[in-house]
Amino acid sequence: MLVLITIYLCGLVAIAAALHFTRQVMKVEVVGEKPLRIAAAIEEGAMAFLSQEYRYVGIFALLFALLIAVTVPHGLHTAISFLVGAFISSVCAFLGMKIAVKGNVRTAMQAQVGLHAAFRVALHSGAVMGFGLTGLAVLGLVTTALIFNLFYDDALQVMEIVSGFGLGGSTVALFGRVGGGIYTKAADVGADLVGKVEAGIPEDDPRNPAVIADNVGDNVGDIAGMGADLFGSCAEATCAAMVIGASVAALAQNLSTIYYPILITAVGIPVCLFTLLMFAKVAKQATSVEPTLKNQLLLSTIIMSVVVTVITKLVFVEFPLGDQIVTPNGVLVALLSGLWAGLLIGVVTEYYTSHAYKPVREVAASSQTGAATNIIYGLSLGYKSAVLPVVATAVAIYLAWTLAGMYGVAIAAIGMISTIAIGLTIDAYGPVSDNAGGIAEMCELGEEVRNRTDTLDAAGNTTAAIGKGFAIGSAVLTALALFGAFLTIAKVDALDLLQPLVFAGLLVGGVLPFLFTAQTMRAVGEAAYAMIEEVRRQFRQVPDILTGKAQPDYRRCVGIATQAAIKLMVAPGLLVMLTPLIFGSLFGMEALAGLLAGSLVSGLVLAISASNSGGGWDNAKKYIEAGAHGGKGTDAHKAAVVGDTVGDPFKDTSGPSLNILMKLMAITSLVFAPALIKAHAFVLSLLP
């Protein structure tokens, strides 16, 4: 009981913190006609995007809920749980976007006061997302579980139903990551190509009809997309742990142990809040904010390690799982290995994507011999950068699994995202700073102000890369935990790789992330084309836009990019959602398990390498722009721009979308497992 009270208290603390930070942000006054007008335009665009997106999400979610309701046992309840998860995830993304568009102009305002003041606003904007989302996730999960507990005696059934919650969250994440990823890069390319190149107006110019879509796009990817992604990981890892735990009858009676996974995420909230309030300060004379942000991650990891050790010793009661005993110590090691593997992945990611280190500098140097060598070195960087994170993940999995079975893997995943409130805060901080810089530029707030926002933004770029590494690592652990939960439900006790069907499934699974990457990369190209057409049309039909006498139709650009993105995400989306259903029905649970394992093997490497290649190209370009190898305007710079353009869909569309592929395929298999078993039996009965 004390555990449940703690969880609710922590959840409420998160909500209170989110409200507090909202007030902090809103209390900054926006002065001046231009800032007000531009901020309004971005906000309008963001809301236009959300209203478009949520229409599609809503329709899709309802249809999918119907499918769940008719095929899955306790379908109605699972469908309700699914819709609640989807709804809460959408609300989080909505609120996060709302505060981000309020925060960016206010960050620009405070940059007139000083770096420390601007940093506070940007960070607080991020914190609204970080704490609000974590709080809602925790409260939503525990409440859903408790309510359905009233209907069923069997804890396993309850947890199966709660898995619907995770599936709902991940379905929204699919739209956020894939659709949003296509959207943001299409808007970026469209705005640049027609505005800068064809019409000859500067970047971030309000006369460009696509400029708002571009600004909105920054938030879409790193706030709505990342938020939905981590919300999904958080909810799904918890579901996985609870399903595996609840499969042990003895455990079902022990409240404190069965709710232990939620408890860990919950206590992360006060730990992150403490870290943020105590240490997230930048001195008035500071010239860089990067150490402050990075310390946040390190400090929260250290404090969290202490706190979870105490909590685990206090509440966790050992239980038997298969032929092993899950002990408090075993679970603790699993938790810590996930937590610290996450930090390690972050450090490695920084090494490979920051231009303070050798890898990015080599990519910059290779640009001197042309775009081709830049591409070759950038791809190599990404491939190489995957080695340590994969090994770290493998070690964490090995430790967790050996000591606490698949339950341990789920706990490791929870460990990795237990500092999610800080992670998301820092992540959402990035686009706010980025947009603040754009607004400062458009409103001509002066060079000093722009320098300050640039300092904020530079730190955001580094932390964005770290955040992506983090998201991928937790996605893999989560996917593996879901895989474990799926095996539990599907009653697969051993998965012999030397069964032909399993091995064939493994090979086919291995090619899926590649196919998915091909689809999403091409989708960016096609969506950008639709955007370019629309901007050209507006300039052609309303020539007054370019003279500044007529307002461009921002909303239409936003709408067109959104529609193109959503249309083009159908194919990759169907690939992810339908493959497990079809493959499982036709070839059975073991083949499906092989498929899932194969998609993890290549998905993990491909996601990391895409994300880091993209980050490396981006920063190699910035390194040259800062003066290396002749600086802007040289052939080396042009070559680096090619790499950066290739890297954009890599790091902002394909790479992060692979997180969703891995998790969503696993949780779809989990939720539909009973239905798939029946479907496969039916298929077998048709054979002679």
Add this chain to the structure above:
Amino acid sequence: MLVLITIYLCGLVAIAAALHFTRQVMKVEVVGEKPLRIAAAIEEGAMAFLSQEYRYVGIFALLFALLIAVTVPHGLHTAISFLVGAFISSVCAFLGMKIAVKGNVRTAMQAQVGLHAAFRVALHSGAVMGFGLTGLAVLGLVTTALIFNLFYDDALQVMEIVSGFGLGGSTVALFGRVGGGIYTKAADVGADLVGKVEAGIPEDDPRNPAVIADNVGDNVGDIAGMGADLFGSCAEATCAAMVIGASVAALAQNLSTIYYPILITAVGIPVCLFTLLMFAKVAKQATSVEPTLKNQLLLSTIIMSVVVTVITKLVFVEFPLGDQIVTPNGVLVALLSGLWAGLLIGVVTEYYTSHAYKPVREVAASSQTGAATNIIYGLSLGYKSAVLPVVATAVAIYLAWTLAGMYGVAIAAIGMISTIAIGLTIDAYGPVSDNAGGIAEMCELGEEVRNRTDTLDAAGNTTAAIGKGFAIGSAVLTALALFGAFLTIAKVDALDLLQPLVFAGLLVGGVLPFLFTAQTMRAVGEAAYAMIEEVRRQFRQVPDILTGKAQPDYRRCVGIATQAAIKLMVAPGLLVMLTPLIFGSLFGMEALAGLLAGSLVSGLVLAISASNSGGGWDNAKKYIEAGAHGGKGTDAHKAAVVGDTVGDPFKDTSGPSLNILMKLMAITSLVFAPALIKAHAFVLSLLP
């Protein structure tokens, strides 16, 4: 006994055919001072390369043989078998190179007579390699097996020793593919960059010190490299099948069934010879030779299907393997599924890499918006192109494995390469035609002659892509069969993916092909740099080279490129050879099996996509050069050149080298399995 006689007869037929085709080629007279001089220079360069390479190969092989001798049971015999395999593979590559450099100038000569005459010479040059190599492989394998049969009673021990033969072949292939792949692209880039760009002399100009290295490079990759690769597949798949077969005691007494794997490869020889002699004709008035070449593959596959059906029914006696019975019908289906999957992979490869179809045309069209979109579309093409080959491989594996266990997988691999004589003929035909074109250009043999060699070369490009797809497919099947043989020796009966160590091994294995690709791609960049330095030095120190008064030092360029290539292949080479030894010693046989499986999952996809992306970029450039999107000199063409340059190391270095990675890791594990088991026991004894 009849089986052995048939094998020897077929092997001798192959040698006779190779001699016959050699005479056919050599009977063409080379007329004129210039052709003689240029041909001599290429031959000198090729031999310079080989003498450099074989020195290193020899030292490495001796050291490795020593390692085998002291660690493996029956180590001395295995080491001898290893050296014999390495020696025969080297001899094949040497003879193939020798006839290729004789054939290219003679093809140019005959192009003055007509297309049909030139085609004959080029094809016959290729056939020397195709039949010579197949014959030596068959004779070498069967003789080694028979000789060691005299020393041992246990057939399994004999086959373990014969596996050394396969390992020897593959070790040479490592040098051929990785070292040769680095070499050929370094020479290519070096010759182009200093010659064309800096000194302003045309392509294929004899004043360029790197031009011979460039011409030699063409042969290195597609003749020596491909030959060693397929020799390895052929020997290894046969070893794998024989090891698995010999593990069944009952079978060891049945000569006809135990030598069945060699028999299949052997009867492929007369089938291919028949196809070649009957159908490889081009009419005097023909304008294209591509259909003739492609028909060779199709016809030999059809005839082979009939022949193997008869042979299997005649000689194969069913035997028990584990809890299943391997029947003649089961083996036949396995064989045919491999044979036809190979053809299917070829067809898919052609679709994705020929500019007659949509994918390459889309890449060409995307070049209009710059190098970045060209790269994105080219990468997508490669990723997508892997789907069908992977599915075809998975289906072949499923069928073969279900019907005849791991023995069936080995037989499927043998099926895929049973038409190797034709495959290699067509493959070696390519660089001969390519060099013939270069010689025709340098000797100013006139436009009509050049058009004819261009026609020959165009067909060679398509068949080269098909050959690569083929080589990858057979490499994967071979690697899997070796994996099966390794499991047999290591006594791993089931490989539970739900063992933490196995899963961790799977993840780590999955990242290895990426690391290997990163290493080989970067190596090309560094080797090219060494080459550029040398060409610049020669121009600087001997200015008379450019005026034509002094001969450039071709041999030195060849030597430097060779040394750079061999130096830079150390890291990827060690990765491949040492990883299984270290990982297996530390973590045991099941973890090692997981690692091997993981490397197959991502290696297969990465190899296909690298090969096809490269082919796609190459042909997109050629499509534009043929006039599409404005033709040569446009921005679209420049963008396509960037893609082509990125594609070069993809398709000629990294992609094909992955074949070796997959096979060599598996056969190293197989040969060292008994030693690794002991080493792991020792490691375990050190633990508390």
